[in-house]
Amino acid sequence: xxxxxxxxxxxxxxxxxxxxEREISPEQADGFIKFYGNYMLDQAGDVExxxxxxxAICGTETDESAGKRMVLIVTDKFGNVQNGFxxxxxxxxxxxxxxxxxxxxxxxxxxxLSGFIEKPTAGPxxxxxxxxxxxxxSANGEEIWxxxxxxxxDEEVSHSIERINTGYLLAGSHTRNGKSDIFIMGVTEExxxxxxxxxxxxxxxxxxxxxxxxxxxxxxxxxxxxxxPNNEGxxxxxxxxxDELSPLARNLSDEFEESGxxxxxxxxxxxxxxxxxxxxxxxxxxxxxxxxxxxxxIINSSLLATISEGNTDLIGKKMIKTVKGGFAIVGTxxxxxxxxxLLQFVSSTIQVGDxxxxxxxxxxxxxxxxxxxxxxxxxxxxxxxxxxxxxxLMKTSATGDI
Numbered sequence: 001x002x003x004x005x006x007x008x009x010x011x012x013x014x015x016x017x018x019x020x021e022r023e024i025s026p027e028q029a030d031g032f033i034k035f036y037g038n039y040m041l042d043q044a045g046d047v048e049x050x051x052x053x054x055x056a057i058c059g060t061e062t063d064e065s066a067g068k069r070m071v072l073i074v075t076d077k078f079g080n081v082q083n084g085f086x087x088x089x090x091x092x093x094x095x096x097x098x099x100x101x102x103x104x105x106x107x108x109x110x111x112x113l114s115g116f117i118e119k120p121t122a123g124p125x126x127x128x129x130x131x132x133x134x135x136x137x138s139a140n141g142e143e144i145w146x147x148x149x150x151x152x153x154d155e156e157v158s159h160s161i162e163r164i165n166t167g168y169l170l171a172g173s174h175t176r177n178g179k180s181d182i183f184i185m186g187v188t189e190e191x192x193x194x195x196x197x198x199x200x201x202x203x204x205x206x207x208x209x210x211x212x213x214x215x216x217x218x219x220x221x222x223x224x225x226x227x228x229p230n231n232e233g234x235x236x237x238x239x240x241x242x243d244e245l246s247p248l249a250r251n252l253s254d255e256f257e258e259s260g261x262x263x264x265x266x267x268x269x270x271x272x273x274x275x276x277x278x279x280x281x282x283x284x285x286x287x288x289x290x291x292x293x294x295x296x297x298i299i300n301s302s303l304l305a306t307i308s309e310g311n312t313d314l315i316g317k318k319m320i321k322t323v324k325g326g327f328a329i330v331g332t333x334x335x336x337x338x339x340x341x342l343l344q345f346v347s348s349t350i351q352v353g354d355x356x357x358x359x360x361x362x363x364x365x366x367x368x369x370x371x372x373x374x375x376x377x378x379x380x381x382x383x384x385x386x387x388x389x390x391x392x393l394m395k396t397s398a399t400g401d402i
Contacts, residue, residue, distance in 0.1 A: 005356045005400065030376070030395070031402035033358075034079040035383070036086070037061050037390040041068065044367040044391045045098045045115065047380040051106025053077040055378055058113050059391050060097030061088065070098040070115050070133065072141050074107070079393055087141035089133075091148060094119055096133050100160040102168065110138045112168055114157040117148050130154040132170065134191060147191040155183065161213045164220075164243060167194055171210035171222055181205035182224050184213075184245065204229050210239070212262045212318075214271075218242060219296055223260040223273055226251065233257035236275045236289065240296045250298035252289045256280075262319050264327070269293045272350075274319045274329060277306065284313035286329065288350060304350045311335065314342060318368050323375040323398060326353065330369035330379055333357045341366040341381045341392075343400045356400035361385060364392070374398075 036042075040062040048056045054076045061071040069088040075081050090096045098115040117133035131150025137143055149155070154175040163169050168187045173180040182205070186194030204227045212223040219242050226237040226249075235253030237260060252258075252273065262274040273289040285308035292300040307314055307329075316331040325348040333342040333355075340359030343366070347353055358364065362385035370378050372395065379394040396402055 005354065030374070031397060032079050032395045033402065034075075034393045035390050036073050036081070036393065037071075038063060039388050039390045040064070041388070042382070042390045043097065044380045044382045046101035047368045047370055047378055047393065048101055048103035048107070049370045049372055049378060050074070050103055051108060053373060054082070054107075055079070055393065056101060056103050056107055056111060057380060057391065057393065058098035058101035058111075058115070060115070061086070061391075066090070068095040068097050068118070070096040070113060070135065072098070072101075072111060072113060072137065073391075074141065075393075079395065084140055087137070089113065089135045089137075089143060089146060091117055091133065091146055095128075099157050100170075102160055102162060104162075108139055110136065110144065111141070112136055112160065112162075114160045114168075114170055116156055117150075119150075121152075130156055132157055132172075132185075134187065136191060145191045147187075149185070149193060153177075154180075158209060159212045161215060164215060164218060169213055169220065171213045173209040179206045181208045182210045182226070182239075184210055184222065184239075184241075186245070207234055211260055214263050214265065216265050216271075216293075221263050221271065221293075222247075223263040223275075225259040228253075233278075234259055236260035236273065236287075238263065238271075238273060238291060238298060238301075240293065240298060242296065248296050248298070250291065250301060252291070252301050252303075258287060261316055264319060264321060266290075272304075272319075272327065274316045276315050279308065283308070283311075284315050284334075285309075286314050286316040286331070286344065288346065290350075305346065305352060307344060307346075307352050309333070314344070316342075316344070317366055319346075320369055320371055320377075322371070324348070328369060328371075328377060328400075330366040330381075332365045333359075334363075337363070339363045339365060341379060341394070343369070343377070343379060343396070345400070354400065356396075358394060358402075 043060040045059040057073040073086045102112040113135045118128040157172040174183040222239040224237040239247040241247040257278040288305040313334040319329040327346040329344040340357040343356040345353035368380040375398045
């Protein structure tokens with residue numbers, strides 16, 4: 001038996017509704033909710049816990065004059081924005097956005113941001129293509145370099161990590177003729193494209209994407225969504241590879257339509273995979289798979305748990321290990337047109353635990369979660385109301401309380 005807790009996010013929609021500039025005191029630091037952005041079309045990307053105890057956030061902010069821009073926000077441990085931030089990054093006046101963030105050396109070594117840049121294509125002025133947009137900054141957010149990579153169609157980054165030796169590794173999707181496929185790409189410390197890349201080239205690909213990268217020893221694992229043959233929907237796929245980038249693939253899904261979101265190492269050569277499933281009733285539920293490796297080969301895999309709720313869609317986005325050895329999943333809990341940020345706990349033996357949700361009028365979605373130094377969690381999300389949205393940051397205790 002597990003319990004459900006719900007917190008309402010009280011959002012005033014007029015005047016200084018955001019309390020973005022309101023300082024949080026040390027007495028309030030164990031639990032807080034903060035909002036960042038212009039309340040236009042702002043979108044959360046990633047959050048990182050810094051060695052200073054503060055937080056770094058990347059995402060997309062929208063301005064009436066400048067449009068969409070990649071944003072880096074650095075706060076203290078109370079969620080208060082630090083001097084010199086937020087920082088915005090763009091290229092040649094094109095619109096940009098952020099989806100993934102690496103805090104190098106806990107933030108003291110600067111930041112690596114990845115996302116998108118929208119460039120106009122030949123033809124109608126309203127047509128744009130999305131390319132990869134990368135920015136490397138110093139610890140105070142000053143730009144060191146920026147790069148864009150792309151083709152005549154769309155590329156998007158879902159996740160990025162530091163490579164085993166040097167440089168960075170990106171995972172996402174490449175769209176060709178309206179159909180997306182898995183891509184993985186290496187980048188050097190200087191931002192140049194490394195001789196390391198993978199376009200998986202599934203002939204059945206329509207909605208395929210590489211969602212999450214993990215380093216384990218001298219190899220990488222990547223949680224993906226792949227398209228089955230004969231239009232039989234999507235399934236969860238795990239790629240394993242080393243720096244030679246010659247991947248082995250293991251398909252985990254069976255008859256259900258599923259998508260791969262995240263992968264963690266439970267113990268040596270034992271991994272836990274987070275995914276989402278469309279069940280027989282058409283609703284969304286969370287699935288957890290286990291996998292065991294021997295070198296690059298996945299030798300065993302099995303479904304360990306499903307997490308569902310009647311007449312409600314549960315969508316997992318990211319998971320982390322807890323201090324007590326269990327797991328915390330962040331995502332979205334949706335009923336009808338309303339949705340809330342979901343925080344779902346799972347024990348170390350993969351027993352479904354307590355569920356916490358944070359919501360208000362409109363649509364709230366959970367994007368990322370990290371473990372804080374006191375054993376609690378920092379949860380990043382996007383709050384939407386009507387056509388407007390803003391970035392939210394929530395600090396909770398180890399049980400999800402604010």
